[in-house]
Amino acid sequence: MTGRTAARFDWTPSATLPKERTSFAGIGYDEMVGHARDLAPKIAARADACEKLRRLPDESERELHAAGLFRITQPARVGGAELDVGIFVDVCAEIARVCPSTAWNIGNLGSHHWMLGYFPPETQDELWDVSTDVLIATSLVFPAGRGRKVEGGYEISGRWPLSSGVDNSDWNMLAFTVRERDDGPPIDQRLTLVHRSQYEIIDTWHAAGLCGTGSKDVATKGLFVPERRTITAWAMNGKPHPGSAVNDTPLFRLPLLALGPYVLAGVMLGCAEGAYETTVGAARKRNATMTGLPVAASQSTQIKVAEAAARIDGARLMMQETCRHAMAVARSGREPAHEDKVRYRRDAFFSVRLCLEAVDILMGIAGSGGLYLTSNMQRLFRDAHAANAHVMFSPDIQGSIFGQHALGLAGPPPLL
Secondary structure (H helix, E strand, O other): OOOOOOOOOOOOOOOOOOOOOOOOOOOOHHHHHHHHHHHHHHHHHOHHHHHHHOOOOHHHHHHHHHHOOOOOOOOHHHOOOOOOOOHHHHHHHHHHOOOHHHHHHHHHHHHHHHHHOOOOHHHHHHHHOOOOOOOEEEEOOHHHEEEEEEOOEEEEEEEEEEEOOHHHOOEEEEEEEEEOOOOOOEEEEEEEEEEHHHOEEEOOOOOOOOHHHOOEEEEEEEEEEEHHHEEEHHHHOOOOOHHHHOOOOHHHHOOOOOOOOHHHHHHHHHHHHHHHHHHHHHHOOOEOOOOOOEHHHOHHHHHHHHHHHHHHHHHHHHHHHHHHHHHHHHHHOOOOOHHHHHHHHHHHHHHHHHHHHHHHHHHHHHHHHHHOOOOHHHHHHHHHHHHHOOHHHOHHHHHHHHHHHHOOOOOOOOOO
């Protein structure tokens, strides 16, 4: 697409998308978590294949579509479940116990229906009128994309890393920085929807952890995107936005970017809970290799189990309370305060750190048995460390945002 008009782009959904529309509007929160729990054994049986394939298997994608797990925060007006934001924590944790890569894709791809709800209504219709099950990947690395304003829209170029789920997706939501000239200061940070026919997928995802997320690079050059398919990132800060005209419900009044970490935090929680179930369950009946004594009889092991359990319980409570608080503010009709937004980010990185610490403690209990590829523990350990590397969980970045605010230091406003 090289013209300067904003003509509607016609597209045909991929063969893996359901052929018939299903509505998940009205489904309950606990029922949806139950769908994830029921599906977990099938996902567990496919965890090794998911890693070797380095992407979400088609069978898993079809099952996730059928269960509605990609549409947990899609607007109810188009048949989505439109559940409270905490659903990401609980659903992803259920699946991450057995396959963190699949859970990562659920959180990522599911959240993009939520993000699409902030775009102009005509753009929402452009995708959901064709398929309410459409999958959208993202790369929210703003410096990776360059954009300049042209008649009717923007011309963008870039190479974006870490586009999870890109092989399964028909569209991509790419971040770019707008400058009036190449060496000029940024004047805006925007997101744009780009169809898969308009970008190249570059197979870079050969990783030690979260192997099955398919987080490959994508690239495009000199691509024109119409204005309606872009949105400033600042529109996702909890104030009225272009999508408010059709999605004026509490979920779509949330500061989406401030709560972004909770889309994936449940993956870390599930890693820790899965590690606890795997390791503690085995320790009840395992004897130490060198001494032959029951592992469970060791006071050191008992203390480590307590420390890991306390971290996991604390992390779950912190994640759930943050999501409850954000929903309560949205339901009250108040705009979220800046001090709340920085606290959401602070509590995300800290609760994730608790999960990582729990996994590391439990790996120590598992001993050499946790290293074998036949054990789920080695995958949970690798994937937990890979997930922890996400910028949303960085204490250096997210902690500094809170610390600057708490200490009254002036600085550039964070994108919250």
